[in-house]
Amino acid sequence: MIELVLEERCSGCNACVEICPTNVLEIGSDSSPFIARQNECQTCFMCELYCVEDAIYVGPYCDRPDPVDRESILASGLLGELRRYHGWDEWAADPRYSNEHWQMEKVFLRARDMAICTAP
Amino acid sequence: MSNHRQDTLELTTDVLVIGGGLAGTWAASAARRTGASVILVDKGYCGTSGVTATAGPGHWWVPPDPAQLRENTIRNRLKTGFGLNDPEWMNRVLALTWESLPTLAEFYNFSNDENGVTQYRALRGPEYMRALRKLVDSLGVTVLDHSPALELLQHSDGSVSGACGIRRQKGGDWQVNAGAVVLATGGTSFLSRLLGSHTNTGDGYLMAAEAGAEFSGMEFTSYYTVAPNHSTMTRSMSYAFATYYDEDGVVIPMPPGPDTMRPLARALLKGRVFCDLHRTPEDIRAKVPVISPNFMLPFRRWGIDPYKDRFEITLHGEGTIRGIGGLRVVGWDCRTSVPGLFAAGDAATRELVAGAISGGGNINSAWAVSSGQWAGQGAARYARKHEAAGGGRPIGQAGLRPGSATRHVDLTAALAAVQREVLPYDKNIFRSGDRLEQSGTVLEDIWTEFHSHAAGNFQTVLRTRETAAMLTTARWCVASALARDESRGMHQRDDRPQTSARFNRRILVGGLQKVWTRTDPAPKPELAS
Numbered sequence A: 001m002i003e004l005v006l007e008e009r010c011s012g013c014n015a016c017v018e019i020c021p022t023n024v025l026e027i028g029s030d031s032s033p034f035i036a037r038q039n040e041c042q043t044c045f046m047c048e049l050y051c052v053e054d055a056i057y058v059g060p061y062c063d064r065p066d067p068v069d070r071e072s073i074l075a076s077g078l079l080g081e082l083r084r085y086h087g088w089d090e091w092a093a094d095p096r097y098s099n100e101h102w103q104m105e106k107v108f109l110r111a112r113d114m115a116i117c118t119a120p
Numbered sequence B: 001m002s003n004h005r006q007d008t009l010e011l012t013t014d015v016l017v018i019g020g021g022l023a024g025t026w027a028a029s030a031a032r033r034t035g036a037s038v039i040l041v042d043k044g045y046c047g048t049s050g051v052t053a054t055a056g057p058g059h060w061w062v063p064p065d066p067a068q069l070r071e072n073t074i075r076n077r078l079k080t081g082f083g084l085n086d087p088e089w090m091n092r093v094l095a096l097t098w099e100s101l102p103t104l105a106e107f108y109n110f111s112n113d114e115n116g117v118t119q120y121r122a123l124r125g126p127e128y129m130r131a132l133r134k135l136v137d138s139l140g141v142t143v144l145d146h147s148p149a150l151e152l153l154q155h156s157d158g159s160v161s162g163a164c165g166i167r168r169q170k171g172g173d174w175q176v177n178a179g180a181v182v183l184a185t186g187g188t189s190f191l192s193r194l195l196g197s198h199t200n201t202g203d204g205y206l207m208a209a210e211a212g213a214e215f216s217g218m219e220f221t222s223y224y225t226v227a228p229n230h231s232t233m234t235r236s237m238s239y240a241f242a243t244y245y246d247e248d249g250v251v252i253p254m255p256p257g258p259d260t261m262r263p264l265a266r267a268l269l270k271g272r273v274f275c276d277l278h279r280t281p282e283d284i285r286a287k288v289p290v291i292s293p294n295f296m297l298p299f300r301r302w303g304i305d306p307y308k309d310r311f312e313i314t315l316h317g318e319g320t321i322r323g324i325g326g327l328r329v330v331g332w333d334c335r336t337s338v339p340g341l342f343a344a345g346d347a348a349t350r351e352l353v354a355g356a357i358s359g360g361g362n363i364n365s366a367w368a369v370s371s372g373q374w375a376g377q378g379a380a381r382y383a384r385k386h387e388a389a390g391g392g393r394p395i396g397q398a399g400l401r402p403g404s405a406t407r408h409v410d411l412t413a414a415l416a417a418v419q420r421e422v423l424p425y426d427k428n429i430f431r432s433g434d435r436l437e438q439s440g441t442v443l444e445d446i447w448t449e450f451h452s453h454a455a456g457n458f459q460t461v462l463r464t465r466e467t468a469a470m471l472t473t474a475r476w477c478v479a480s481a482l483a484r485d486e487s488r489g490m491h492q493r494d495d496r497p498q499t500s501a502r503f504n505r506r507i508l509v510g511g512l513q514k515v516w517t518r519t520d521p522a523p524k525p526e527l528a529s
Helices: A015-019 A070-076 A081-086 A101-118 B022-033 B067-080 B087-104 B125-139 B203-210 B237-241 B261-270 B282-291 B297-302 B360-385 B411-422 B433-453 B461-483
Strands: A002-005 A025-027 A033-035 A056-058 B008-018 B038-041 B142-144 B149-154 B160-166 B173-183 B224-228 B243-245 B274-276 B311-317 B341-343 B507-510 B516-519
Touching: A002 A033, A002 A070, A015 A025, A081 B297, A101 B237, A101 B282, B008 B022, B008 B160, B008 B360, B022 B038, B022 B125, B022 B173, B022 B360, B038 B125, B038 B173, B067 B087, B087 B125, B087 B360, B125 B142, B149 B173, B149 B203, B149 B461, B173 B203, B173 B360, B203 B341, B203 B461, B224 B261, B237 B282, B261 B311, B341 B360, B411 B433, B411 B461, B433 B461, B461 B507, B461 B516
Parallel strands: B008 B038, B008 B173, B038 B142, B173 B341
Antiparallel strands: A002 A056, A025 A033, B149 B160, B160 B173, B224 B311, B243 B274, B274 B311, B507 B516
């Protein structure tokens, strides 16, 4: 579930409020987003993907809040990794993060071939 | 709902599309391309809502040449579909999917393989839905985000003439008077925590049933997908290399191939099940983050190395998402039996293409692309003959206009009770007549209470309607599973292990006050034009 919106990184673009499919965030009195309904979070990580400032952290638990220490999250390297692997925004031209989703079918075929090879 | 009339945004359009996921966006674009005016309403945000946005859909993808390729594909699928699917529908889906995906090139950056051949078949979910949002915006579709539909409008002649709902971020209500309506509201997982599925609560099923629509294939709703325990991450590719262990660390034998659901469910009924992915080849490990960027997120955040460490797994129910059932389609343009009402994607039955086993990602995505466009074009055609007009009556019942005195109904308890009947493996994967009978009784009792007394206010009306939708969807699933007094495809009855020629037909279901089932009289949908 969503655990943190880091105000020191947040630019107040409020894209997260707009794109959250389950309407978890709201715009606060300071025009910045805040987590208004954490229990509605479906742990889909879309807010992280759409946050160009890498200011949002979604925890891995989908069925309970799991408060985290903001300093250790800032130091963890986890912020922004989804957007980077997707090759969005400033990562778009980086060949390390080109979209290789099309290889999925080949992965399944490899698994099938391995199963055939190891079948008793 | 708010009672302030001045708070209602009232609009008129040729075609209203309810739901902005894969099927809804394809529907809206197809309707708009015929010249019709189109409004698309989404419960959340068109671009992230629905199960495609978090997934990585491949598509059913077979080249037209040589012709034997598609003929063989269809023949094989007829066998695995246990005779409930239809070769003509399959052929249409294969053809339209093949033509459609390359048209997205303006908005989706398709990859080339090592030989420079453009790969259209499989798209990453977030990029795919972002592209479709750009497409509908570029075509001039009016999109209302965060505007859940609550109920349909119906004329006295029975035709559907629009819908109304709430604007949950901007406040107030909306009403759209439309010449025709496409329901693209998705399936429902009964809020099982399947990734990305929590906007998919079966709302369209409830709304359509209130207009008199019927359903097909609702017994084929017993598909589950593996995920790390306490996680939504149902991305399944990497589990092709999984090794599973019981609580004592003993390897659980799995049949070769992708069908691990039933043995896993059996093991989970005995105790906790653990997994590692140590058999994954090194080169694939390196590629996983750029194939499925979200797959590693829970592991990295828990500090688990899934290629080395064992982690506990669970199975999340797919309900009618990777299940099959949905609104019955009675024409090539995906019309339902209600005039002016069309169905697309997981809101519609996928029996026509998938048959009695899961369509999985490939067939379901191809169905969404195709049925969306047929429904959009069909709705536009219908709207040309039946111009949008006011005067439609809002027809919502459960949760909006209770049958008797309004009183508090505990939504959380009602949902939990529904989930207890449709999600446990020993009730839904390993079915039996007596357990289904018991589930039916329990669900009828909840429905009677809910239908009689539940009524939401602006804050609670959406969750109230969603709960009613899941509740009545569960009733139809159970009734259909009882009516199919045999085992076939994903529907497996311990008490009726054989497949019986008596049931070589689709089973229809419907009804709100009283649930009914009957055998589909037509082996094929009526060829109404």
